[in-house]
Amino acid sequence: MDIDVLGALDVRENGVSVAPTAPKPRQVLALLAVHADRVVPVASLVEELWSGRPPRSARTTLQTYVLQLRELIGAALTRGTGQQDGAGPERRTAKDVLITLPGGYLLATAGGTSDVREFDRLAGLGYRAMDAGDFAAASRTLGAALDLWSGSAFADVQTGVQLTMEARRLDESRLCALDQRIEADLRLGRHREVLAELTVLTSRYRTHENLHAQFMIALHRSGRRGEALNAYMHLRTTLGRDLGLEPSPRLRRLQHSILMAEPEIPSASAAPTRAVRHPDAGPQVVGR
Template sequence: MEITPTAQKLCTVLALLLLNRVRVVPVSALIYELWKDGPPKSARAALQIYVFHLRKMLTQSTGLTLAEVSENILQTVRNGYRFVVEPGQFDLKVYNRLRRDGCTAMGAGDYRLAAQHFRQALDLWRGPAVADVEPGTRIRAEVAALEQSRMTMLDYRIELDLRLGLHREILSELAVQTLRNRFQENLHAQYMIALYRSGYRIRALEAFHRLRHNMLTEFGLEPSSRLKELHQAVLTLDPALDGAEVVPLPRRPTADLPEIPALASSF
């Protein structure tokens, strides 16, 4: 099924319900997300109208009756609401499964399989989480956790590719990622190593100086000592770079990647 509200408050209600998939979201939490500390006297009635409109949209996309949608999908439960759909209809449910499978493979030392799972999970992203929603406090916190999970997984996946010897294969991806994440030191360090191992020593040095320039211009800060040591190693052709690691991989069966509530980016 597919449902894409255009009204901002409808989007906000739907996003918070999906971020808490199968968990009850209290009416008070939804009202706070919509109006913060200044809800109108009609807030509860307005929320009921928003939920009604979402249910009507769901009837159109699923072919179910309004009663069936209310009973099986967007439920009223204990002074709150709960959104329930099949797990396969949520991109993030699949994302979390691939994340767990990748962590298990990584902990077992199967780097190729782990990288494959992480790559499939990252391919599910088609843009920012909960795009086109004006986030309140609760949604902003959930989205921050989700974005951090994605960046941690990206760190691991690129590190795995480096250990598998895929330096040239990931150069174009790293070039894009370092432009998008101008101050993310792990990505820049991985890019420098991939360039160096691919025979592009000058470009590796340029990548460091570009990061340093950006950090000094924006924040008046120098790169970390770790990045400076990597820069020096490239300058001196340090043989340790052939086996250097940027992101240490976990030694236990599962990695420290938190479970994220199942937000649907598409249904």
């Protein structure tokens, strides 16, 4: 089974999509998919579907959704390009793929792919490359991790409490990888290449200090000192208005360095981790 959730939901068994179009069964599949090969408790599925107000028939209705998913999986096992001949002991059934276990259900990938797992693997390699000072490998590997995303997680799925939390977790992981990939590019002298990207990111994450620090550095190194100072003032105004905060000491030092036109600007990743909240996008983490 191959699973994609970093964008539109796509779950394939033997190359055949088993994603239903009905919203509720699609929610069930999405939650099982993001936790593939792990048991998802019935209570979590019920909370996802009905947000703390389940009907009396919740468990029976959930079983109906599971049966609908198994029908799609069974059809895929029969029609898929990787179907097995005959009915020997090695032939998988729908119940072998979507397994009922005490207290919950498990979606078994049988060695298939998961874009979440691949993202985590590549991001981990990228972070280790950053720690080792191999910025070219870090940029390349983190870029490959980010290329797995085609949109927001579960972009075409109606999300309840559980999937909303998972989407936020995944989006935060994406932002951290993006932050470090840009840092690697700055270390490689690619300040002009990242300017357009940082322009968009600082507009979206208006209180994310590390992204603004990277933007200021890229602008300064591109000979646009005035714009770098304006970026600092814009961040300071936003932090004060929205959060009642002043920029961190590191940001103030960076602003002073640019103001003094110092030739060497410190790395944007030198700051300690600082949690801030974007008014529209949940909690963000500055640094890594």
